[in-house]
Amino acid sequence: MSRNDYPPVKVGLIGLGTVGGGVTRVLARNAGEISRRAGREIIITHAAARNLDTTTANTAGMKLTGEALEVVDDPEVAVIVELMGGYEPARGLVLRALANGKHVVTANKAMIARHGNEIFAAAQAAGRMVGFEAAVAGGIPIIKAIREGLAGNRIEWVAGIINGTANFILSEMRDKGRDFAKALAEAQALGYAEADPTFDIEGIDAAHKLTILASIAFGIPLQFDKVYIEGISRITREDVAYARQFGYRIKHLGIARCDEQGAQLRVHPTLIPQQHLLASVNGVMNAVLVKGDAVGQSLFYGAGAGAEPTASAVVADLVDVVRTLTADPENRVPHLAFQPDALSDLPVLPMESVETACYLRLQANDRPGVLADVTRILADRDISIEAILQKRPKPNASASDVPIILLTHPVREQRMNEAIATIEALDSIRAPVMRIRLEPLDSD
């Protein structure tokens, strides 16, 4: 069957808060790409929320109810997305959805950490899937990475910055010399911390996530009650400063380690070497470092919370479910991610049409007027300059050989090629112009 022959997969959403809104938005906005990848459309047909009046999600076309059970029991729904959070009634609803023959996708780390063993056994018995990528580290596909991508390894340890609120507070304490209370207040003002921040700052949320990571890394049942948990509320700004003097940063880590004796599961503030990549993970970002015996250290970094990053993980799980429902096992994941009949004929643009800022290094005669000539050539082509560095000649170079270095604002390659050719034709320019393109790597 080609993908156009499959009817859409109907999803029932439980919870229309921040993440629920993100999921509806991402599924709608990327509907085309998603069905090109999954092999069929994924649409939310049913949704439940405690308070339907307050949701800002676009629920057009959905059958709405205040009663989650109605969605879970609706025979039309093939997959339940559970975004209500908490232990109950989430657990009961998920078990019931599985009993009803539905697949489940959830972002509920508390429920998985505490009731996952029971839920997975029920899913296994029912021949249904429970996707929980969104339960750990938001948009970072860390469950998939460990469970599948690193499946050849004996995982020795996992260390993660898996609570953005705590990481934001520690980053503020370090970067701005704030004390804990002030940094917490700022996190609350910015919406990064709840009015009652206990779960985040006392490590309970991180412990939920660590429980899950440890199980998939080591193949042990979920054991939330065995995690050692210590929060960050006792850390002072002096501790942050002293740690720095020793060459360390304080991060709130979830650490799981495994050897023949047993497994360690612990969440606590931790000094880590400041030159380690993990020490550079700042603000609300998350990162998980995995040590496998074959792969060595791998780091997975990204947004650990927020409506759309979490939605990214939820939708990935939906695509996973749908790919499995739709394809022969061998063609579950298309080789090039998109279904073979859905590849795009989008052109690859010629380099001349690419636009980047540029670094230019010129070797010029040290005589007045060179810089004026060069800047004129650039100005004539509407290439604006961000910075200029004119160096004294190197001691061993001829006295007349002076490097001029420029940074330009973004410019089309073609126009820059012309400018460089014109500059190289100047008598006062001694060597080919060195051009290195610049990428700000910001979120444009």
Add this chain to the structure above:
Amino acid sequence: MSRNDYPPVKVGLIGLGTVGGGVTRVLARNAGEISRRAGREIIITHAAARNLDTTTANTAGMKLTGEALEVVDDPEVAVIVELMGGYEPARGLVLRALANGKHVVTANKAMIARHGNEIFAAAQAAGRMVGFEAAVAGGIPIIKAIREGLAGNRIEWVAGIINGTANFILSEMRDKGRDFAKALAEAQALGYAEADPTFDIEGIDAAHKLTILASIAFGIPLQFDKVYIEGISRITREDVAYARQFGYRIKHLGIARCDEQGAQLRVHPTLIPQQHLLASVNGVMNAVLVKGDAVGQSLFYGAGAGAEPTASAVVADLVDVVRTLTADPENRVPHLAFQPDALSDLPVLPMESVETACYLRLQANDRPGVLADVTRILADRDISIEAILQKRPKPNASASDVPIILLTHPVREQRMNEAIATIEALDSIRAPVMRIRLEPLDSD
């Protein structure tokens, strides 16, 4: 069926060089974990190499041949692992393996970048899988991350450090002020660069990988011949230094970007902001930064080459294939990564038995003898001290309140608990001891 009912999956290996040796080693060493994950054993039963005498791989129990075709045509073999590299005869062998009904796992980026469209069409027609996780960024599961983990996103761009040799050379130029030729010679001496380093330093290897990344990110056919390619051989140490003065580092990046007009595919030296996480990826390490519209920026970091990191990716693909052959679609990937009947009852250790180095902060009376008392208490318990910091009192603190900060060497939690309790019982200690555990995060 439980996993014990499935016979082993028989793999034929083509190529017994460095990576081939890594694959045999990892499959043997982690056989238990791998079959607990995959649901059945994976064994290499056949292997081919041009020169069987020179291989250092442990080939005990394998049927060996100098003729790759024999392995590809052997009806006993279910999966071919192609590690010979290059365009031909690899392409012909892979196509033949697919025609023979075998699945294929390959680390061959050149072949996939150039002939992938043909190979994937053949695989699709044959209902067989071609795994190529090892073709891009070695042990980093970046193919899986983009193809599955970020499947909810419109991928806007991908920027990667995907050639370890080039990154090593640029890192040496920056950190040690070396010029290009010297850094290259060092890379060659260390075995990071080949005698003919052209593929690595002129960007061709990176372009192969970028071709693959762009296709799975944007859903376009593989188009290696449209990649703009520029190497690093013209970069001088002055360029590195000037870039630093502007606040940038020079990295050799593969960049793919996509909008309505078309796709950009380019490999070139690039200035990137020095505070960006990607700028801290040094030496032979690889990293791929992916910008998705929902997830934002995600970074995937790890070893991009080497026998065992590459083997990690090859074996992950093998597990992927085997999970699909073995399980009902719904139970393809076990929820907790390991088959439900293969979870371990390894104990979770009590915190008292965990061993870490510690940071201790004490608030002491400023009188002679406190430090002697404290160090005696630690020495009595065989806790050795790595560093001590004794601060003058804070201006606003009582003059007798002096912080003492210590770093210890690794010590068992229980012994440290006792030491802390004893220290806190001293008359001269004014407040609870602050203890923060330390993790070096090195590759132990």
